[in-house]
Amino acid sequence: MSECPKCQGRMEEGFILDVGYGTRTPSRWYAGTPVSSIWTGTKIRGVRNLPVVSLRCQRCGFLENYAKG
Template identity: 30%
Template sequence: MNTIPHCPDCEKQMEKGFIPDTTLLGALQATWHPDDPENAGGTFFGFKTKNRTKTVRIEESRTRKIISYRCPECGLLRSFAK
């Protein structure tokens, strides 16, 4: 997306940003994934866990990074996964 969207309610120009996904190792850019979430089966870097992490299985090649725009007036978010 090359043009900055405007808020459909306030008609203000929105601010570009992203939604950080915080992990034990730092923050990542959130991604979109097709299909229903499926439990990853309780492994963390290949080690069996009691699955307290509630991680879901992902196929890296099918993910898309999420860009999110925020209205400075009302806070509405519009997200795009290209």
């Protein structure tokens, strides 16, 4: 278990949830800058992406995100 870079507290593993219309999906990291789409909001087809793991400090609440490939 890692240590908080702000206060040296204990970091707890979690994830950020995206809530849509009837969907709940853990956030993912996408390479590059977002490109708008009139159909889906943002184009993601063919874009390299990874699941985001978010660590939270149990003392100060600091969040640290990782997208490991």
